[in-house]
Amino acid sequence: MDNERIEELKKIRDEIWKLTDSPLYEYRIQNNYYPVIGEGNHFAKIIFIGEAPGENEAKTARPFCGAAGRILDQLLESADIKREDVYITNIIKDRPPGNRDPNPDEIELYSPFLVRQIDIIKPKVVATLGRFSMDFIMRLFDLEDKIEPISKIHGKIFDAKASYGEIKIIPLYHPAVVVYNSNQLSILIKDFNLLKQFYKNKKTEK
Ligand code: URA
Numbered sequence: 001m002d003n004e005r006i007e008e009l010k011k012i013r014d015e016i017w018k019l020t021d022s023p024l025y026e027y028r029i030q031n032n033y034y035p036v037i038g039e040g041n042h043f044a045k046i047i048f049i050g051e052a053p054g055e056n057e058a059k060t061a062r063p064f065c066g067a068a069g070r071i072l073d074q075l076l077e078s079a080d081i082k083r084e085d086v087y088i089t090n091i092i093k094d095r096p097p098g099n100r101d102p103n104p105d106e107i108e109l110y111s112p113f114l115v116r117q118i119d120i121i122k123p124k125v126v127a128t129l130g131r132f133s134m135d136f137i138m139r140l141f142d143l144e145d146k147i148e149p150i151s152k153i154h155g156k157i158f159d160a161k162a163s164y165g166e167i168k169i170i171p172l173y174h175p176a177v178v179v180y181n182s183n184q185l186s187i188l189i190k191d192f193n194l195l196k197q198f199y200k201n202k203k204t205e206k
Helices: 002-017 025-030 055-060 067-078 104-121 131-140 176-180 184-193
Strands: 046-050 087-090 125-129 158-162 165-172
Touching: 002 104, 046 104, 046 131, 055 067, 067 176, 067 184, 087 104, 104 131, 125 131, 131 165, 165 184, 176 184
Parallel strands: 046 087, 046 125, 125 165
Antiparallel strands: 158 165
């Protein structure tokens, strides 16, 4: 079963590598960037979904390894969650030029890969980082009518149904907010604390 997941995830990686139709493909090649597929435990109970790779990520092919990643690491540590026990990915798998917001057509192109990743990994908790992934995930799981500004619904736990069973959706602020406003750190720490209940004693369950 483990091998099956690895194979399916590799298929996604290979397809993204060859995504020549993407409006971000040329930029990837010109800059010697990599696509950033995702990283972590293939049996993770918690999946974190960010927006798109930044420069550090595109240079290393690893999600959240720059300034926002350092904040994310700090937040995971504050909740006693090991990074290697969770899965971390983004909606958009290639770096948008100058870290601009993703376009709707880019979200449309890349999001099916994310949907497949979720179906393969089957997390019990989908934690969104920032408003783009919050919006996308809440619509995906029929929570469109519950969407409000992230300032209102961060840290709330929504029940949803995935193809493989009941899940929780938890919108969180994007860790990068702390880079611009350090006051947000305590809010994020409090929200990350909520994740503990879904992590403890469940790490090894398959
Ligand atoms: N910001 C994101 O949304 N994702 C990353 O991988 C890095 C920064």
